[in-house]
Amino acid sequence: MTFKIGLLGLGTVGSGTAEILLDPSGRHPLLQEIEIERVGVRSLSKPRTIKLPQEVMTTDLEAIVTDPEIDVVVELIGGLEPARSLILKAIAAGKHVVTANKAVIARYGDEIYTAANQAKVYVLLEAAVGGGIPVIEPLKQSLGANRIQRIIGIVNGTTNYILTQMSAAGTDFDRVLAEAQKLGYAEADPTTDVDGLDAADKITILTSLAFGRRLKVEDVHCEGIRQVSTADINYAQRLGFAIKLLAISQCPNKEEPEKLQVRVHPTLVSQDFPLASINGVYNAILIEGEPIGQVMFFGPGAGSGPTASAVVSDIMNIVGILKSSGKTETLDPLLSCSHQDYATVIPIEESVTRFYGRFLTKDIPGVIGHLGTCFGKYNVSLESVVQIGFIGDLAEIVVVTHDVREGNFRQAIEEISNLDAIDSIPSIIRVL
């Protein structure tokens, strides 16, 4: 039996996917039953490293998603449109869909999965989060027995590379970003990565799967790494922390399973926490549940080969099902996505976390007392207050709090910033 694939897009991931499909020897034997039927691209004349017969290539993507010969449509063009429309048309034509498109799933997942469930087709997306790392499939198929409590991920390789380089070489953000752009680890317009938007898309998808509820990506609190300075990285190290851009999702109260905290921000992570030693462009996702405890998935979060590995594994999963059971009236509930209730994302002011704050102050003996009093007034209890040194005639003081309600901490900071003894507050970073 041969199963036919329609590939939309032949960029980095598309080429990697085609390479695997065209060279099955030494891989799982099922690959030998999978064939590229059509490939849709924007331009037929663009020079390409991958060699495909001319009659396979087309610029008519709509024709692919409705082609009766095709079993699985693989969407690798990225972006919102025409990706969304093509996925919906493929579903309407009864095709199973594989996509690596986190943006479209994070925004239109509800529409896409509602359509897929009606049409009784699968929409798989392993490559959308963590590149090659198996995490979506394990979350759906291997962790369903658990009550998931928390997900903490380093899910953006670009920012993890930048923070790692800043930490290792003491180089400033702007210079490391420029280097990363030269090396191809960051885009010319780095906004999506460095401002945390890509991570927000990914934690939206993971949250929805882990907690069985839909949510809106706009509700995810999102801060990037532009404000992280090498000074903070150094002070964090001295205090036993690394700084990582974390995507975090948790259910703080199991009596209210619909209320979730979902956020992306730079975070101080204790050096003995599993995620602290994940460096460079690698990604890692830590999942906590009952009764499993902590499990972590680590690997390459991007790149042609790793991402294609995830795309092809999804294709193989669908083909494995088609081969064994053919078209059925009921989707496998572990592989489909049937939840419909929405989660309520808790406002960031209500979330509870620890904070690191760095203060430049004029008068040390008095100011520590003032800080303490002011924090105390808003129920912010302090774990440590350390005077790091002097910058000119200003003393540099670093504070780490215990768990506090974010709104209270912000109020305290507002009041502290108006104290006479305070020159400025160069940074506030959350602590895991």
Next chain:
Amino acid sequence: MTFKIGLLGLGTVGSGTAEILLDPSGRHPLLQEIEIERVGVRSLSKPRTIKLPQEVMTTDLEAIVTDPEIDVVVELIGGLEPARSLILKAIAAGKHVVTANKAVIARYGDEIYTAANQAKVYVLLEAAVGGGIPVIEPLKQSLGANRIQRIIGIVNGTTNYILTQMSAAGTDFDRVLAEAQKLGYAEADPTTDVDGLDAADKITILTSLAFGRRLKVEDVHCEGIRQVSTADINYAQRLGFAIKLLAISQCPNKEEPEKLQVRVHPTLVSQDFPLASINGVYNAILIEGEPIGQVMFFGPGAGSGPTASAVVSDIMNIVGILKSSGKTETLDPLLSCSHQDYATVIPIEESVTRFYGRFLTKDIPGVIGHLGTCFGKYNVSLESVVQIGFIGDLAEIVVVTHDVREGNFRQAIEEISNLDAIDSIPSIIRVL
């Protein structure tokens, strides 16, 4: 629809499994369609923490595996017999099987999977390796697009706990073992764990899945950790290494995919290698493949809750398939195990690895020359030779080699041990 489970065994993992099945709220909704129909135990009168209706319990395990009401038989009694016979009878009766029994699968996997393929039933075993860590399922379902090159695992929590404690506290093996026994991390008879037999079973299973070939567990070269001393752990640390009991499986030559190196032994691991920082009873499995590169799965390698999480996930996977496609004539090739060719395990003398050796010698200036000459004669090239210090009037010298053929290294050691200047060779440990 309700799917009915027959549980064989109500020990640690059996109780954990029953607990999850009896308390589905907050977990995946599919669990609500799974019911414990019968539980087979050795003694009905034994006091148990888990409460099950009396009519569910039986001592007649054979009646469970042939009960026409039961869809999935879950074998959690462990050991070889009657586990093997019960699994085979369950398969013959058309039941799908879930097992956590690495020993029975490592030894009788060929017989069991041949029977399962004939009867068109699944035999899933996520809990057999890595406790709660999803690794079997990801290997089968998420990494099939790759040519797997190497698997390196810390797959035995007991020995990893012992080595971690020896390293952290500088306490000798015997004392740490006694403590581990007191804490329940080691059995009264610790042979299976500390001599590497449990790890050998697990790497046999992983190898078979990763490389698509059957193999005999007796062919796996297996050394335990009894010979590892705190002295070696200290010297390894000074040289930038941790000592871990690793289970390693690799295909050294892709032109000969049937020839595999499969071995379990204490190993010096560079401190910046991902597995070096896996401590305590945790397990981690690193998989290398093309095009994915390195992925690692980390988590609790044992314990009632984590192992039960894996068992229940397997049950859910089978139920998901039954619900969507019912009984079919073709098994999903990703979930079944259809390979039949055997791998040839390369004799340990032919394997190529680095070595660490510690020598007690009488005469330092001369002896380093003698060591060098002798190693050179057998093509063993040295990376470093360090005189650590003195024990009485004997000098202690530590040698690390480059990659060498093990047979050559052994010949060199044989000759060196006969040198006049050599007092003794307290330890030889492989280096990753």
